[in-house]
Amino acid sequence: MKTCTFVTGNPNKVIEVEGPVIVEDSALEFNAMNKLPGPYIKQFLELLGNDGLNKLLHSYSDKTAEAVCTFAFTTGPSIDPITFQGRLEGQIVSARGPPVFGWEPIFEHEGETLAEMAHEKKNGLSHRYQALLKFQEWLAAQELDI
């Protein structure tokens, strides 16, 4: 079995890899804002904080949002990647719960923010879980020499 390199944020690292690569990114789509901030959520959170993200929706009655996680996988250089996307519906609320992971305190799903949710429960329904599930199902159906 060859090595499969997992890269989260360094494009130079990806260039060095000769074999299979997995990349992952998360987005947060506000429905009232035509899915913005979307992939820019990381910068928006850094610059505005969770209060500022709430303020973006101040003028809109629709506070619904979707958390999106996308994995992309390729078996090697010059092979088009295949993507696996998971989505979780919710709404943007004032922060509740421990402020450990980014925007999790302001994303509410069925009455609980992701920050308030028990880890086991969150890990069994999150956008990342949904994406990994698709990835896992696809891998199980392949016969890959990696």
Next chain:
Amino acid sequence: MKTCTFVTGNPNKVIEVEGPVIVEDSALEFNAMNKLPGPYIKQFLELLGNDGLNKLLHSYSDKTAEAVCTFAFTTGPSIDPITFQGRLEGQIVSARGPPVFGWEPIFEHEGETLAEMAHEKKNGLSHRYQALLKFQEWLAAQELDI
């Protein structure tokens, strides 16, 4: 004199160019939002329109903004580019003037939106003019074989 290729939006085109390259991009920084949308302004305008850009600032009393234009120039591959940035201070207002160029109807500078301003006046003070002026001054001081 060699050819100098002017590219505005196609990264594949840039890769093909073996000689000198100039690139240009504009940003719109809302001071209340820690300079966002910044370089993402094109996507924000497309998805939200000028009304939506105003709504982003609904929760803030500070409506001031800066229009930013950046030119980058390199004499060839593997040569670090040099950048020239022009800035124009203003504030975000409800749209006024012909809706011809993007967010120009909502960017007001000294009482006039860029859309309302006479072209000659605008071209003599805009962020793009300021950036080109710096570029011109720098070029005049060089002895480039391009």
